[in-house]
Amino acid sequence: MPSLTNQDWKDLEDSIKAAALTLGYDEAVWDGNGVLEVEGKDWEELTEEQQKAAEILGMDEDDWDEDDEGLRYEDVDWNKLLPEVKDAAINFGYTEETWEGDGEIEVEDKDWDELTDSEKAAALVLGYTEDTWED
Structure with a gap:
């Protein structure tokens, strides 16, 4: 938008x-x-x-x-995330600090097929798909 x-x-x-x-x-x-x-x-x-x-x-x-690639909530402050979105972010490896842009998370170095089922589920909640993840 x-x-x-x-x-x-x-x-x-x-x-x-x-x-x-x-x-x-x-x-x-x-x-x-x-x-x-x-x-x-x-x-x-x-x-x-x-x-x-x-x-x-x-x-x-x-x-x-236009395809929205990547993190659906990237511009949302950590403290404004809904509980289910924050839970997905935490399961994905984010902390408040990394969410706000201070550091990287381990999962970013994985290919989609290397993600665990839990990581894939969290990725989908956060707005990633297999296609957008690989881009």
């Missing part, structure tokens, strides 16, 4: 909030916690109302269909 996602929900104009609500966002998801089913859809799978809402949020078909 464009720079609007860098704004906290409480700072959004009412028209932007209305468009976000149409897509299924609420304050918690907008502020970086959670995944919406609609995010996995291609533009052509969106209803006309959802497409209009996405346009209000500054996205066109190319923006919407």
Whole structure:
């Protein structure tokens, strides 16, 4: 999403909030916690109302269909993560310090097929897929 996602929900104009609500966002998801089913859809799978809402949020078909690679929550502060996301981050090897960018975690040096089932599950919660992990 464009720079609007860098704004906290409480700072959004009412028209932007209305468009976000149409897509299924609420304050918690907008502020970086959670995944919406609609995010996995291609533009052509969106209803006309959802497409209009996405346009209000500054996205066109190319923006919407662009593959978000990597860590879904990378811009979310450690203390704002939902419990299930924080648990996944911890299981993945993150601490508050490494999450905030101070250091690396061991798992980053592994290929997808070298990850344990637990690490893969945590990776999926955090927004990685096998394809994005290998990039």
